[in-house]
Amino acid sequence: MIKNEIKDKVVVKDLHKSFGKLDVIKGVDLNIKEGEVVCIIGPSGSGKSTFLRCLNRLETVSSGSIYVDGYEITNKRVNINKIREQIGMVFQNFNLFAHLTVEKNIMLAPVDLGKMNKADAKKKAAELLARVGLSDKADYYPHQLSGGQQQRVAIARSLAMQPDIMLFDEPTSALDPEMVGEVLAVMKELAEGGMTMVVVTHEMGFARDVADRVIFMDEGHILEEGTPEEIFGNPKSDRTKDFLRCVL
Numbered sequence: 001m002i003k004n005e006i007k008d009k010v011v012v013k014d015l016h017k018s019f020g021k022l023d024v025i026k027g028v029d030l031n032i033k034e035g036e037v038v039c040i041i042g043p044s045g046s047g048k049s050t051f052l053r054c055l056n057r058l059e060t061v062s063s064g065s066i067y068v069d070g071y072e073i074t075n076k077r078v079n080i081n082k083i084r085e086q087i088g089m090v091f092q093n094f095n096l097f098a099h100l101t102v103e104k105n106i107m108l109a110p111v112d113l114g115k116m117n118k119a120d121a122k123k124k125a126a127e128l129l130a131r132v133g134l135s136d137k138a139d140y141y142p143h144q145l146s147g148g149q150q151q152r153v154a155i156a157r158s159l160a161m162q163p164d165i166m167l168f169d170e171p172t173s174a175l176d177p178e179m180v181g182e183v184l185a186v187m188k189e190l191a192e193g194g195m196t197m198v199v200v201t202h203e204m205g206f207a208r209d210v211a212d213r214v215i216f217m218d219e220g221h222i223l224e225e226g227t228p229e230e231i232f233g234n235p236k237s238d239r240t241k242d243f244l245r246c247v248l
Contacts, residue, residue, distance in 0.1 A: 006033045006034050006035060006036075007033070007034055008031045008032065008033060008034075008067075009032050009033060009034040009035075009036070009068070009069065009164070009165060009196045010030070010031070010032040010055065010066070010067070010068055010165065010196075010198075011030075011031050011032075011065075011066070011067040012028055012029060012030040012031070012055075012064070012065070012066050012067075013029055013064055013065045013066075013067075014027050014028075014029060014063070014064040014065070015027070015028040015029075015051070015054060015061055015063075015064035015065075015066065016061065016062045016063045016064050017047075017050055017051075017054060017059060017061055017062050018062045023220060024047045024050045024220055025047050025050055025051055025054065025061075025062075025220050026047075026219070026220035026221055027064075027221070028051060028064075028220075028221070028222055029222075030215070030222065032196065032198065033196075033212075034164075034196055035194045035195070035196055036196060036197075036212045036213065037191045037195075037196075037197045037199070037210055037211050037212050037213075038197070038198050038199070038211065038212065038213050038214075038215060039199045039200075039201055039206070039207035039210070039211040039213075039214050039215070040052070040198065040199065040200045040201070040214075040215045040217055041201065041202070041204070041207055041214060041215070041216055041217070041231075041243075042216055042217035042218050042243065043218060043243060046217045046218045046219060046220070047217055047219070047220040047221075048200040048217050049169050049170065049200055051200075051217070052167050052169050052198060052200050053169070054066065055068075055087070055165075055167060055198065056073075056080075056083070056084050056087045056089060056167060057073055057074070057080050057083075057084075058089075061074050068083055068086070068087065068165070069086070069164070071083060085113065085115070085161055085163070086161075086163050086164045086165060087163055087164070087165045087166075087167060088158030088159060088161060088163035088165070088166045088167065089158060089166075089167045089168075089169070090151070090154050090155055090158055090166070090167070090168045090169065090171045091154070091169050091171075092169055092170045092171065092173050092174045093174050094142070094147075094150040094151055094153070094154045094174075095154065096142040096150055096153060096154060096157070097142075098141065098142055098143060099141075100141075101138065101139050101140065101141055102129070102134065102137050102138055102139070102140050102141070102142070102145070102153050103122065103125045103126075103129070103138040103139065105142070105153060105157050106121075106124070106125040106128055106129070106153070106156050106157045106160045107121040107122060107124075107125050107160070108157075109157070109160060109161055110124065110160050110161060113161075115161065115162075121160070124160055125138065125156070125160065126138070128156035128157075128159055128160060129153075129156060131156065131159075131186075131189075132152040132153070132155060132156045132186050133152065133182070133186075134149060134152055134153065134156070137149065137153070146176075146179060147174060147175045147176060147179050148175055148176075148179030148180070148182045148183055149182075151171055151172070151174075151175065151179075151183045152182065152183060152186055154171075155171075155183070155186055155187070155190075159190075164196060165195075165196045165197070165198070166190065166195055166196070166197045166198075167197075167198050167199075168187065168197065168198070168199040168200065168201070169200050170200050170201060170202065171183055171187070171199075171201070172184065172201070172202075172203055173202060180203065184203060184206050187199070187206070187210070188206070188209070188210050191210050199211070202247070204232070204244075204247055204248060207228060207232075208228045208232050209228075211228050212227070213225060213226065213227060214226065214227070214228050214230075214231040214232070216231060216235075216237070216239075216240045216243065218239055218243070223237045223239055223240060224236055224237045224240045231244075232244065232248070
């Protein structure tokens with residue numbers, strides 16, 4: 001299939017987000033194709049995570065529009081909880097339920113939201129734990145796992161709802177360096193399987209190797225976007241060049 005024939009999964013038009021008098025997102029436009037892996041890079045405080053949280057309305061936008069599969073999710077009449085079932089999100093700090101086992105963390109949402117009965121959810125949890133390399137940890141509690149293992153469980157939990165889109169908010173930034181690789185490997189496998197992914201990351205190697213498109217944000221604007229080869233090999237903006245000089 002030619003890339004141009006693939007439909008837009010997410011369309012963002014003139015997005016603005018303010019916290020009081022502080023403008024954090026300043027007129028962002030972005031189209032994301034089905035199956036595309038988009039990595040958002042940029043300095044801390046550039047609006048990357050806020051932008052990501054707007055994509056499933058964890059943040060209420062100040063103005064502008066966001067469409068997911070043609071539905072305007074910024075329209076107050078849209079059932080955002082229904083839309084969110086199709087959008088998985090993985091956070092920096094795992095956000096697992098401490099009082100539930102790994103297996104029950106994964107089973108919780110599909111059962112509570114009526115997508116699966118307990119038997120099917122248990123089977124799905126086993127499949128997903130195998131996929132992230134943690135089959136032997138089903139009966140463990142989060143505190144018994146390393147940070148890397150907890151984040152892999154968090155990815156499995158997001159996948160349990162069988163989402164169309166996965167959002168990752170700096171998923172490795174809370175991890176010890178030696179645990180980063182195991183999480184990135186799971187994400188890379190997801191990308192290779194055709195999942196639509198938007199990843200806010202400081203892992204430049206991952207962005208270079210896995211992304212279809214890299215977006216550089218600074219001060220609430222998209223300053224530059226392109227293929228990894230374009231952004232890392234031949235950036236146009238002086239600000240992008242300065243940033244990459246510091247992080248590469």
